[in-house]
Amino acid sequence: MEDSAPRPGEKKVVAVVGGGLVGALNACFFAKRGFQVEVYETREDIRCANVVRGRSINLALSHRGRQALKHVGMEEKIVSKGIPMNARMIHALSGKQSPIPYGKKGQVKAETYPNTKLNFDHKLQDWSAETGLMTFARPDGSKTQVRADLIVGCDGAFSAVRKQFLRRSRFNYSQTYIPHGYMELTMPPKHGEFAMKPNYLHIWPRNTFMMIALPNLDKTFTCTLFMPFEEFEKITTGDEVIEFFQKYFPDAIPLIGADALKRDYFRLPAQAMVSVKCSPYHIGDKCVLMGDAAHAVVPFYGQGMNAGFEDCIVFDEIMNRFNEDFGAVLPEYTRVRVPDDHAIADLAMYNYVEMRAHVNSKWFIFRKHVDNLLHLLMPKTIIPLYTMVTFTRTRYHVAVERWHWQDKVINRGLLAGAVGAVFGGSYLLVKNPPNINKLAVAAEKIWNKLAALNTP
Amino acid sequence: MEDSAPRPGEKKVVAVVGGGLVGALNACFFAKRGFQVEVYETREDIRCANVVRGRSINLALSHRGRQALKHVGMEEKIVSKGIPMNARMIHALSGKQSPIPYGKKGQVKAETYPNTKLNFDHKLQDWSAETGLMTFARPDGSKTQVRADLIVGCDGAFSAVRKQFLRRSRFNYSQTYIPHGYMELTMPPKHGEFAMKPNYLHIWPRNTFMMIALPNLDKTFTCTLFMPFEEFEKITTGDEVIEFFQKYFPDAIPLIGADALKRDYFRLPAQAMVSVKCSPYHIGDKCVLMGDAAHAVVPFYGQGMNAGFEDCIVFDEIMNRFNEDFGAVLPEYTRVRVPDDHAIADLAMYNYVEMRAHVNSKWFIFRKHVDNLLHLLMPKTIIPLYTMVTFTRTRYHVAVERWHWQDKVINRGLLAGAVGAVFGGSYLLVKNPPNINKLAVAAEKIWNKLAALNTP
Numbered sequence: 001m002e003d004s005a006p007r008p009g010e011k012k013v014v015a016v017v018g019g020g021l022v023g024a025l026n027a028c029f030f031a032k033r034g035f036q037v038e039v040y041e042t043r044e045d046i047r048c049a050n051v052v053r054g055r056s057i058n059l060a061l062s063h064r065g066r067q068a069l070k071h072v073g074m075e076e077k078i079v080s081k082g083i084p085m086n087a088r089m090i091h092a093l094s095g096k097q098s099p100i101p102y103g104k105k106g107q108v109k110a111e112t113y114p115n116t117k118l119n120f121d122h123k124l125q126d127w128s129a130e131t132g133l134m135t136f137a138r139p140d141g142s143k144t145q146v147r148a149d150l151i152v153g154c155d156g157a158f159s160a161v162r163k164q165f166l167r168r169s170r171f172n173y174s175q176t177y178i179p180h181g182y183m184e185l186t187m188p189p190k191h192g193e194f195a196m197k198p199n200y201l202h203i204w205p206r207n208t209f210m211m212i213a214l215p216n217l218d219k220t221f222t223c224t225l226f227m228p229f230e231e232f233e234k235i236t237t238g239d240e241v242i243e244f245f246q247k248y249f250p251d252a253i254p255l256i257g258a259d260a261l262k263r264d265y266f267r268l269p270a271q272a273m274v275s276v277k278c279s280p281y282h283i284g285d286k287c288v289l290m291g292d293a294a295h296a297v298v299p300f301y302g303q304g305m306n307a308g309f310e311d312c313i314v315f316d317e318i319m320n321r322f323n324e325d326f327g328a329v330l331p332e333y334t335r336v337r338v339p340d341d342h343a344i345a346d347l348a349m350y351n352y353v354e355m356r357a358h359v360n361s362k363w364f365i366f367r368k369h370v371d372n373l374l375h376l377l378m379p380k381t382i383i384p385l386y387t388m389v390t391f392t393r394t395r396y397h398v399a400v401e402r403w404h405w406q407d408k409v410i411n412r413g414l415l416a417g418a419v420g421a422v423f424g425g426s427y428l429l430v431k432n433p434p435n436i437n438k439l440a441v442a443a444e445k446i447w448n449k450l451a452a453l454n455t456p
Numbered sequence: 457m458e459d460s461a462p463r464p465g466e467k468k469v470v471a472v473v474g475g476g477l478v479g480a481l482n483a484c485f486f487a488k489r490g491f492q493v494e495v496y497e498t499r500e501d502i503r504c505a506n507v508v509r510g511r512s513i514n515l516a517l518s519h520r521g522r523q524a525l526k527h528v529g530m531e532e533k534i535v536s537k538g539i540p541m542n543a544r545m546i547h548a549l550s551g552k553q554s555p556i557p558y559g560k561k562g563q564v565k566a567e568t569y570p571n572t573k574l575n576f577d578h579k580l581q582d583w584s585a586e587t588g589l590m591t592f593a594r595p596d597g598s599k600t601q602v603r604a605d606l607i608v609g610c611d612g613a614f615s616a617v618r619k620q621f622l623r624r625s626r627f628n629y630s631q632t633y634i635p636h637g638y639m640e641l642t643m644p645p646k647h648g649e650f651a652m653k654p655n656y657l658h659i660w661p662r663n664t665f666m667m668i669a670l671p672n673l674d675k676t677f678t679c680t681l682f683m684p685f686e687e688f689e690k691i692t693t694g695d696e697v698i699e700f701f702q703k704y705f706p707d708a709i710p711l712i713g714a715d716a717l718k719r720d721y722f723r724l725p726a727q728a729m730v731s732v733k734c735s736p737y738h739i740g741d742k743c744v745l746m747g748d749a750a751h752a753v754v755p756f757y758g759q760g761m762n763a764g765f766e767d768c769i770v771f772d773e774i775m776n777r778f779n780e781d782f783g784a785v786l787p788e789y790t791r792v793r794v795p796d797d798h799a800i801a802d803l804a805m806y807n808y809v810e811m812r813a814h815v816n817s818k819w820f821i822f823r824k825h826v827d828n829l830l831h832l833l834m835p836k837t838i839i840p841l842y843t844m845v846t847f848t849r850t851r852y853h854v855a856v857e858r859w860h861w862q863d864k865v866i867n868r869g870l871l872a873g874a875v876g877a878v879f880g881g882s883y884l885l886v887k888n889p890p891n892i893n894k895l896a897v898a899a900e901k902i903w904n905k906l907a908a909l910n911t912p
Binding site: 169170171172173174175176177272 | 625626627628629630631633
C-alpha cells in the first residue's frame with residue numbers, strides 16, 4: 001500500500017491509465033504543463049521484455065494526428081520513423097496493379113518527460129469518482145492504491161476506467177460489433193527487400209471482403225484480411241486456405257508463401273471489430289475518457305488514432321481557456337468533443353456499410369461522378385468529405401453537416417434539372433398539337449427513372 | 457451452500473431471474489410445460505412485507521399482452537382486476553376537458569403453478585455460461601449457489617444476468633438515456649371517490665413537457681410529470697412548485713392539494729428513463745434474456761410490458777417448433793425476436809422525439825391529415841402504425857416496414873400530384889402564347905413550396 005495524495009503546494013497528480021498511443025501522447029501534454037504525471041499500464045515494459053505478445057500496429061498518421069504531435073514537439077521525430085505512403089496500390093483479381101494517389105503514413109513511439117513516471121504491470125481494478133483513489137492489481141497478486149487529482153482513461157476500447165461510468169445513471173453507451181472479422185498474415189522480405197513496392201497501401205478489393213497490406217520497418221508487410229466471420233469459419237483446412245487464396249488473391253500466395261499461409265491462417269481466430277460511443281466523457285472534476293476508451297471506431301476511415309490524438313489537442317486548448325480548472329474543463333470537453341467523436345464513429349461505420357452495400361448501386365455511382373465533377377468546377381464550394389476529414393482539422397461534425405448540406409443541394413439541383421427537362425419536354429410537345437396523353441406518358445417515364453436511381 | 461443440479465431422469469430446472477411481470481408470466485409458461493421452475497427475486501416477498509418500498513406501477517395492457525396472458529389462462533382473471541380505460545381525457549391549460557377514444561387497461565398480478573418455487577431475497581452476483589451455476593447473495597451476508605439447465609434473465613433494464621453478456625465478445629449493446637425525467641405525484645380520493653373520471657387516461661399536453669394521470673384501485677390517481685431534467689432542477693422551493701403548476705396545470709392544484717404538492721415534489725428526485733437494445737439474447741443453450749433485460753423502452757408507446765409479454769409467447773411458439781431443445785430454441789429466439797424488439801424500442805424513441813420536435817412542423821401536420829384521410833378511403837391498405845402496434849400481433853418490425861412503405865407511397869403520390877399539377881399548369885400556360893419565363897417562375901414557386909414542406 002502506498003498513497004500519493006497531493007499535499008498543499010505540491011504539484012497536482014494526473015494519472016494516465018493506459019500506456020498506448022493516446023496515453024503516451026497525453027502524458028506528454030500534461031507533463032509539458034508541469035503536472036506530476038503517472039502512467040499506469042497493465043502490460044509489462046516491452047522495452048525489457050523477451051517476447052512481445054499481441055498484434056503488430058500499423059497506423060495511418062494524417063493531418064489531425066500530426067498537429068497533435070507538433071504540439072509536443074514530436075512531429076518530425078515520429079514522421080521520420082514512418083514509411084511514407086503516398087498512394088494506394090490496387091491489386092485486381094488478374095494480378096494487375098494500379099496506383100491511386102493518397103496521403104502519408106507513420107509509426108509512433110512514446111516519449112517521456114522528466115516529471116512523468118511509467119508504471120508497468122499495473123492493472124486497474126477499481127477507482128472512486130469521489131476521492132480519485134485507484135486500486136491496481138500487481139502480477140504478484142498484491143494490490144496497490146494510489147490517489148490522483150485527475151484520472152485520464154486512455155485504456156482503449158475495453159476500458160477498465162469506463163466500467164465505473166457504466167454503473168452511474170444517465171451515462172449513454174453503445175458498443176456495436178460488425179459482422180466482419182480480420183486476420184493478420186505476414187509477408188516476409190524477398191531477397192532481403194520488400195516483397196512489394198513499399199510506399200503504397202496495397203489493397204485487394206473483393207466486394208464483400210478485402211485484403212490490405214502495410215509495410216513495416218523490418219521489410220515485411222502486414223497483410224490484413226477483412227471478411228465476414230461466417231466466411232472465415234467456412235475455411236477449416238490448410239488446403240481450403242490455398243483454394244480460397246487461389247480464387248481471390250492468387251498473386252499473394254507466392255509472396256506470403258503457401259506453407260506459411262496454411263499455418264498462419266489457423267494461428268489465431270479472426271478478431272472482432274467494435275464501434276464504441278458514449279457520453280458524457282467525464283465524471284465531476286475527477287475523471288475523463290479519451291481515445292478508444294471514449295470512442296472506438298471501426299478501421300474504415302483511417303481516423304481512429306488521429307481522432308484520439310486530436311482529443312489531446314482539443315483538451316489542451318480547453319485547459320488554456322479555463323486556466324487548468326478541471327471542474328470547468330471536463331464538462332466543456334464533453335460538450336465540445338462528443339459530437340465530433342460521434343460523427344467520426346458514424347462515418348467509419350458508414351464507410352463500412354457503403355463498402356458492402358452501395359458499391360453496386362447505380363444512383364451511388366452516378367452521384368460519385370457528379371460530386372467529383374462539381375469539386376473540379378467549384379473546388380472551394382464542394383469539398384469531398386474525405387478531404388475535409390483527412391487533410392484538415394475541420395471539426396468532424398461540421399464536416400458531416402457540410403457534407404449533408406452539399407448532398408442536399410446537389411440532389412435538389414438534380415431534381416430541379418429533371419423538372420426543368422420535363423418543362424422543356426412538355427413545351428416542345430405542346431408546340432405541335434398538344435396531346436395530354438403523351439405528356440402523361442413522358443412524365444411517368446421520367447418519374448420512373450428518378451425513382452429507380454433513388455432506390456439502391 | 458446447496459446445489460440443485462439436475463440428475464438423469466429428473467425434470468429440467470429453469471431458473472427465472474427476476475420476479476417482476478415478465479418473470480412471473482414466464483414462470484407460468486415454463487411451469488405449464490412441466491419444467492421445475494425456480495424464480496429468484498432480489499426483493500423480499502411483498503405479500504409478507506410491512507412496508508413496500510419502490511414506485512407504484514400503472515401499465516396499459518393491450519392486445520399483445522392479453523394474448524400472452526390467455527396462453528396461461530390468466531386473461532380474464534387479470535383483466536377483471538384492471539380499470540378499463542376506454543378514452544383519453546385531454547386537459548387544456550384553460551381547464552377544459554375533451555375525451556378522445558382509446559383502448560383498455562389492466563393491472564397484473566403474478567400467479568404460480570405447483571412445480572414453481574418463488575425464492576425471495578436472492579440477489580444474483582455471478583453465473584457461469586458454461587455450467588449454469590449461479591451465485592446469489594442473501595440478506596444475512598451468506599452466498600447460495602444453485603445450478604439450472606436454463607437461466608432466463610427477466611431482471612429488468614439494469615439486469616444482473618446481462619452483465620455476463622457484456623463481458624463476452626461480439627455482444628452488441630446500447631443504453632440511451634433521454635433528456636426527460638419523470639416524477640410521480642399522488643392525487644387522493646375526494647369524498648371517498650375518484651377525484652377525476654376514472655375510466656380515462658388523463659393527459660395535460662404542454663409542448664416539451666406533459667403530465668398524465670392513471671387511476672388506481674384505491675381510488676387515487678398516480679400523476680406522472682414528464683419534463684427535461686434541467687426544468688426539474690430549476691424548481692427548488694415549494695413556492696416555485698406552486699408557481700409552476702399555476703402556470704401549466706392550474707386545474708391539478710386543488711385535486712392534488714397545494715400542501716401535498718409542495719412536499720411530494722421534493723420527496724424523490726426526478727427519475728431517468730433509459731432505452732436498452734442488445735443482441736444476441738442468448739449464450740449457448742444456457743441463458744436467454746427477455747423483457748426489459750433484453751429491451752427496455754422509453755414509455756412513449758405504451759408497449760413496454762406488452763412487448764415483454766409477447767416475448768413469452770414467441771419463445772413458447774419456438775419451444776413447440778424445436779421440441780424444447782434449448783440448443784436450437786435459443787438461437788432461433790434471438791433471430792426472430794431481435795428485429796421486433798429493436799423496432800418497438802426505436803418506435804418508442806421516435807414517438808418521444810416526435811412529441812418534442814415535429815408537433816409544430818407544417819409538413820408533419822399536413823401528412824397526418826393526408827394519412828387519416830387515406831385510412832378512411834382505403835381502411836385495408838393504409839393502416840395507421842398505432843393501430844398495427846396496439847391492436848394486432850403484426851410483428852413490430854413488419855409494422856414498421858409497412859409504415860415506411862406506406863409513407864413512401866404517400867410521399868411519391870404527393871410528388872406525382874405536384875408534378876401533374878405542373879404539367880396541367882404548363883399546358884394551360886402554353887395554350888395562349890407560350891412564355892418559357894412564366895413556366896420557369898411557376899416551376900420555382902412549386903419547387904419552393906415542396907422544399908418548405910419537406911423541411912420541418
